[in-house]
Amino acid sequence: MIHAKPGDKVKVKYTGKLTDGTVFDSSVGRPPLEVVLGSGHVIEGFDEALTGMIVGEKKTVIIPVEKAYGPFDPDKVMEMPIEQVPPDFSPEVGQKLEVGGVNGEIVLVVVREITDTHIYLDANPPLAGEELVFDLELVDIG
Numbered sequence: 001m002i003h004a005k006p007g008d009k010v011k012v013k014y015t016g017k018l019t020d021g022t023v024f025d026s027s028v029g030r031p032p033l034e035v036v037l038g039s040g041h042v043i044e045g046f047d048e049a050l051t052g053m054i055v056g057e058k059k060t061v062i063i064p065v066e067k068a069y070g071p072f073d074p075d076k077v078m079e080m081p082i083e084q085v086p087p088d089f090s091p092e093v094g095q096k097l098e099v100g101g102v103n104g105e106i107v108l109v110v111v112r113e114i115t116d117t118h119i120y121l122d123a124n125p126p127l128a129g130e131e132l133v134f135d136l137e138l139v140d141i142g
Helices: 044-050
Strands: 009-018 023-026 033-036 058-063 077-081 096-100 106-114 118-122 132-141
Touching: 009 044, 044 058, 044 132
Parallel strands: none
Antiparallel strands: 009 023, 009 033, 009 132, 058 132, 077 118, 096 106, 106 118
């Protein structure tokens, strides 16, 4: 039997859920995800869960916050005076935006709240602070 190891290109069917059962991502209805183990293209806990699996193996794993998207960081929530919003732009709660960072980089944010005086933009990853549950099936190593 061949066990998946770092450097292997694997194909995996998966369903990612929050601990309350809410599905946030799945390969159902799509081709399996292809990833090179240890390449850093998936979260650490997902990579670790696949390492050691054999083709055809199925398992469910719980990935702690630290090996998923990390803890929620309140310092990544930016408060901006509402008058700084361009007059021709009407932001909505939940809207995803690209804004310029301190060093000129592009930062992805989500509009979290809009008040009469401020708009609050969150630069945390959408699943920051969440423990994640994955149903995995390794379908190929190659």
